[in-house]
Every structure is written in C-alpha cells, then in structure tokens.
Amino acid sequence: MGGDPAGKIDHEQHDFALWEKRVDALLVISSSAGLMNTDSLRRVLEDMGEETYENMSYYERWISSICQNMIEVGAFSTLELATKMEIIKSRGATYGDAS
Amino acid sequence: MPHDHHEPLSPSGHPYRADDDRDLTYWQVMEIAVRELLIEKGHVSATQIQDQINTMDARSPANGARLVAKAWTDPAFKYALIEDASQASREMGFDIGPMHLIALENTEKVHNVIVCTLCSCYPRNLLGLPPDWYKSRAYRSRAVVEPRKVLSEFGLEFNQKIQIRVHDSTADMRYIILPYQPAESVGLSEAELANWVTRDSMIGVGLPRPPA
Numbered sequence: 001m002g003g004d005p006a007g008k009i010d011h012e013q014h015d016f017a018l019w020e021k022r023v024d025a026l027l028v029i030s031s032s033a034g035l036m037n038t039d040s041l042r043r044v045l046e047d048m049g050e051e052t053y054e055n056m057s058y059y060e061r062w063i064s065s066i067c068q069n070m071i072e073v074g075a076f077s078t079l080e081l082a083t084k085m086e087i088i089k090s091r092g093a094t095y096g097d098a099s
Numbered sequence: 100m101p102h103d104h105h106e107p108l109s110p111s112g113h114p115y116r117a118d119d120d121r122d123l124t125y126w127q128v129m130e131i132a133v134r135e136l137l138i139e140k141g142h143v144s145a146t147q148i149q150d151q152i153n154t155m156d157a158r159s160p161a162n163g164a165r166l167v168a169k170a171w172t173d174p175a176f177k178y179a180l181i182e183d184a185s186q187a188s189r190e191m192g193f194d195i196g197p198m199h200l201i202a203l204e205n206t207e208k209v210h211n212v213i214v215c216t217l218c219s220c221y222p223r224n225l226l227g228l229p230p231d232w233y234k235s236r237a238y239r240s241r242a243v244v245e246p247r248k249v250l251s252e253f254g255l256e257f258n259q260k261i262q263i264r265v266h267d268s269t270a271d272m273r274y275i276i277l278p279y280q281p282a283e284s285v286g287l288s289e290a291e292l293a294n295w296v297t298r299d300s301m302i303g304v305g306l307p308r309p310p311a
Contacts, residue, residue: 002216002217002243005241006239009235009238009241013230016228024152025151025152025155026130026137028151030137033143039270042217045218060124060126063126063129063133064129067132075137075140075142080136081129081132084132085128085129089128092123094121095121
C-alpha cells in the first residue's frame with residue numbers, strides 16, 4: 001500500500017458507532033489478556049487480500065481478524081461461534097435489539 | 100466542522116455511522132458473538148469492555164497538546180521528550196502503556212509528518228482514535244511518495260528549502276510531532292499555548308494556530 005498510486009485524501013469524518021468501539025475495546029482487552037497482539041491482528045488482515053480491503057470497513061476487518069485469532073488460540077470453537085451467531089440473529093433486526 | 104448531510108448530526112457535527120437503529124449486519128453479529136463468548140468463557144468481563152470504551156472516549160488531542168505546550172515552555176522537558184517520549188509522557192501522568200513513542204521536532208528547516216502505511220498505528224493514548232483519513236488508502240499510499248502534494252491537500256505549502264520527512268509508524272513504535280512554535284505565541288503561558296496545538300499539527304498535516 002505504501003507508495004502505491006491512490007486518489008485524493010477524503011477529509012470526511014464519522015463518529016464511531018458503539019459496535020466499532022466495542023471491537024476496538026475487544027482488541028485491547030484480548031491483547032492484554034495475552035490472547036492475541038497487534039502482529040496477530042495484522043497477520044489475518046493481510047491474509048484477507050486486496051478485495052476484502054475494498055469491500056469491508058475498518059472495524060469489520062478488525063472483528064473478522066479478532067474472531068479468527070480467538071478460534072486459533074482456542075478461546076472458543078467455530079461451532080460455538082456459529083451457534084452463538086444464530087442465537088443473536090434471532091433476537092431482533094437491529095444492533096440495539098440483538099446486543 | 101459541519102457537513103452538508105441530510106442525516107442527523109452528532110454533537111461534534113459528524114454524521115453517525117450506521118448504529119443500533121439500522122439493520123443488523125453480519126459483522127455486528129460477529130462482534131456481539133465474540134464479545135459474549137469471551138465473557139461467558141471468563142476471558143474478559145463486560146465491565147472491562149465498558150471501562151476500555153470510557154478510557155478511549157476520554158482521550159483526545161488535548162492530551163498531546165498539553166505535552167507540546169510543556170515542551171515549548173520548559174527546555175528541560177523538551178530535552179527529556181526528545182530523548183524518551185514514552186517516559187516523558189508517563190511523567191506528565193499519561194497512561195501510554197508499553198508503547199514506544201518518539202517525538203519528532205519540527206524546526207524552521209525540517210517538517211515531519213507521520214503515517215502508518217501498514218495499518219493505522221497512531222499515538223492514540225495521546226491523541227485519541229485516528230481520524231478516518233489517517234486510516235485511508237489514499238493517505239497511507241501517497242504520504243510516503245508525494246508528501247508535498249498530500250500536505251497541499253491539507254492546505255499546507257512548504258518552500259522547497261524546507262525538508263519534509265515522512266515517518267512510517269509500526270505497531271511497536273509510534274510518533275508524535277512536536278510542532279514548530281509560531282513566533283507570535285512566544286511568551287504565552289503553557290495553558291494558553293495548549294490551545295494553539297491542533298491534532299493535525301501533531302500528525303504533521305497542520306500547523307499550530309491561534310485559538311478560534
């Protein structure tokens with residue numbers, strides 16, 4: 001990325017949504033708990049490839065990487081994740097309802 | 100800064116990101132799932148997460164501005180800051196964790212700019228979370244090859260005699276800029292000077308300016 005051609009700088013700024021702040025907090029806390037670190041976060045981010053960078057937002061990429069890291073260290077299993085995600089989806093149609 | 104948006108604006112004048120009143124996304128479901136599983140398994144607690152968000156919300160460029168104002172008024176502190184910015188920040192009471200921080204001094208002849216080409220490393224303990232543009236592909240790609248052009252998009256034009264140095268941050272080593280103190284601010288108190296120091300001036304894409 002560094003050195004590649006790219007367009008003009010977009011100065012638009014957004015406030016962070018609650019779910020994004022929670023993703024950020026999850027990285028900090030799981031890192032201080034010794035479950036992952038910035039390098040392991042970045043390894044998964046870099047494995048995602050160019051297309052993912054275009055199609056996912058910043059914190060979408062982060063939660064995807066955190067989740068992958070947690071599975072790798074055995075914090076929870078893929079089955080537990082899948083089951084939990086189904087339960088959450090059934091709680092409601094918005095983030096507020098589901099969280 | 101207000102923007103021309105039809106969506107409701109937050110108190111800071113920015114549009115809200117899609118939040119809890121929009122349709123739930125796959126990635127939001129994943130965030131809830133990861134958080135709840137980590138809590139259920141006892142790896143983290145809900146209180147820890149809330150405390151971390153509160154800590155994050157409390158950080159702002161005002162912290163970095165205090166550091167810069169002190170460096171402008173106290174030569175011994177400035178020396179200590181350039182020698183070991185992590186330690187000097189801790190001595191001012193800022194929790195900067197294990198982060199290795201380097202303060203880069205802008206002078207009449209040298210203007211420093213920071214970027215993180217790999218991701219978004221930023222002195223967040225002193226400045227809060229990075230602005231969106233800092234994380235953008237455009238800034239990260241171009242800052243290292245055409246810094247003058249990038250700076251001009253922030254309204255900064257430098258004489259060719261002024262050297263521009265771009266510093267690429269890493270996960271373990273981050274930078275903060277010690278801006279060149281404007282001549283007209285010399286003699287002001289540390290508290291007054293802190294109001295001159297903008298976030299962008301500590302990233303290197305802005306200059307200190309009189310408070311509005």
